Amino acid sequence: xxxxxxxxxxxxxxxxxxxxxxxxxxxxxELEDFLEDSAWEPFQFYSGTEILHSINDLSDRxxxxxxxxxxxxxxxxVEMLKAKATIN
Numbered sequence: 001x002x003x004x005x006x007x008x009x010x011x012x013x014x015x016x017x018x019x020x021x022x023x024x025x026x027x028x029x030e031l032e033d034f035l036e037d038s039a040w041e042p043f044q045f046y047s048g049t050e051i052l053h054s055i056n057d058l059s060d061r062x063x064x065x066x067x068x069x070x071x072x073x074x075x076x077x078v079e080m081l082k083a084k085a086t087i088n
Contacts, residue, residue: 006066010058014051016040 004024011019015038023031032048039051046054 006059006062007055010055010062013058014040014043014054 008019015035017038020026020034023034026034032052035048035051035055036046039046043051043054
């Protein structure tokens with residue numbers, strides 16, 4: 001399964017209710033049934049598998065954006081420290 005936080009956030013874009021706390025312990029069939037039963041109206045005709053893939057894809061994108069933002073922040077800090085070192 002994906003990073004728990006990203007997966008939970010992404011699920012909110014597809015479901016009308018939150019994933020249960022124990023979703024990672026659920027059997028795949030049970031999870032897919034939950035996803036189908038909890039699908040937000042625009043996704044009500046998607047299979048549990050399709051919803052699961054959509055949530056995974058979105059959580060991957062969240063994780064990628066977070067990683068990129070972290071790398072950019074680190075690069076900015078390094079540049080600021082370099083600039084400060086040349087001033088002193």
